[in-house]
Amino acid sequence: MATATNTVTLEATATDPSIAILREAATTKEPLMVKEHSPIPAAVSADTASRVEEAARTGRPSFIKSHARGGASEQAAPQSAPEESAVLTDARLLETGAIRKPVPVDPWRRILHSITGGVINLRDGKATRERAAVKARIGARIDGRARFVPVMSRKGGVGKTTVTALLGMALADARDDRVVAVDANPDRGTLAERIAKPSGKTVRDLVRDSDQIHGYGDMSAHVTRDETRLDVLASDTDPHVADAFSDDDYRAVADIAQHYYSLVLTDTGTGIVHSVMSATLDLADQLVIVSGVSIDEARLASETLTWLEANGRGELAQNAIVVINQEAAGKTHVRIDEVESHFRSRVRDVVRIPYDPAIATGSAISFHELAQPTRDAARRLAALVVEGIRA
Template sequence: MPPSNGTRPYDDAPPRTPRSARRAPSVEYQAAQPDPTEQLAQILRQEIPSPKVLAFANPKGGVHKTTATVLTAATIGSVRGKGVIAWDDNELRGTLGLRAGSARHARTIRHLIADLVRVEHATGYDLYDMLDDYLRHASDGSYDVLAGEENPRFAQRLDPHTVRRVLELLRRTHDVICVDTGNNVESPNWQTVLQAADQLVVTSVPREDAAFTADWMLDLLDEAGMEELVANAVTLLSCPTPNPTPLIDDLAGHFRTRTRAVVVVPYDPALESGSNIEYPMLAAATKRAWLKAAAVMMDPFAR
């Protein structure tokens, strides 16, 4: 017989939690990991407070100075979209003008200097239009090229005052100026570019003679009072063959003690012929390596 209080026999059991009050299964949310490639690209997209000069240097020939200059300009330009130029300031027949940019004309730094006063006095869009008559452009439009002069006698006209005027002109029209320097540390144009540089990029390949020459150059710059430029430099080690040699690790370790950073860029068959450098033709891994290299160079200037 039911209890007299009207309760049911199972009323002494714990009350059931209403369905609406039951605790929902916990769900853990994890923030998406940032894309490393996008992080590097973001460094290159940052506003630059003032135009920057990147000098690519090593008195030894055949150490990929021209390749590094072109691919840095191409990488930064492909991310920023505009405002990047590569200048061949080699005093003796540099090849940058042959390996980069469309040969829409044969004008070089010699022709620009001949008209320098007229171009310097231009302003606004007129300045861009006038300077453009002396520039070549990458096939994808990512950067401009100021080709060097093939006549070796012209080097005598690249005195310090003229080089400074050209750099100042390029600063008025471009945000990033990548300069391919020559092999003569005693030449006035080489010294003037290094004195004006915001970032020194030491290029080398995994060879003892190339590394020794780079080391000697850094000592020379230290003695010339450019210790800060040396300490903040970036060393770029390029692999000329598909299989990196053990020496590259030794050189990387050494130059980390002398410069701010060391970046190793891989071999790419698209660069082997020594002909025109086409950034879009590079392997994805090569593009990532150059993106990292360019970001390391530009990181101190990014806001």
């Protein structure tokens, strides 16, 4: 077979079949002949060597010259499977310097980013990134019908209403859809009082006006909204009237609420056999059970799980989230780790909410003014609730 003058002849090896040969050809600018049994095509012209080397480096298909004994022909390198459009990401297609880093969430880093026009863009710290990840979990899409989440306890004074408010605020603050908390406590509930500027309307008014609710505008006249966009439907302040709130009344409220909200929280009473509780549990998608840190409070919360299991609600109990709420300041002599360990053996997850003096006053709660550990705990609870609903 005739070859060109000054032909460079090299043999590709099994470990390096092409790169060394191609680089030599690109350097010499001369035709390259490869021995017959080498693992690359018979011959590669020097003017295409750089293209083949690039293909070998990047994994992209390329065309190479192959001079068979019968004459020159052009053939394609083996093609990989067709790629989906999703693989055309910024990270793959843009030069490293052209990829825009996300704007920091941390206030000081954001200010620095703003005043320098983005020239200085410091990455958020680990804690900030973790909070952003939790917020994304809370904001996950919920398809289909409204979901119902009762918040329960067998004992008053453990912070059930507080937990309902914190959970609702954490959900509403991170989600794009609507969240409502319904006070179904027959013993003069105080949920609306934890939210500034009550509307003056109650669950009883909503039931009475049900045939006049034709849109969210009508619904919004019956609720109180806070800074996080959480809507709260208050119970009657007269305990005698509140006690008359029945199973059918709760179902009527739920039927209206499901048209305008993706998530409906219910602050239940402490009476587990009260008529409203039956409807509440029938509609429940996820349970939150609140325990204090004392021995009797932990026992009552555990007995609530036992009652649920004994009354055909075993799946709800198993998938429940227990909140251990520390209402009082100072150190407790109870081994909270042991309390948590007990509940972890019975439910899906456990969340601790630390003592916060801003909550202990009993006044309206401003979510963004709470201590960071309190907000972190509320957001973790909210993320777990959303994940349980989506499971």
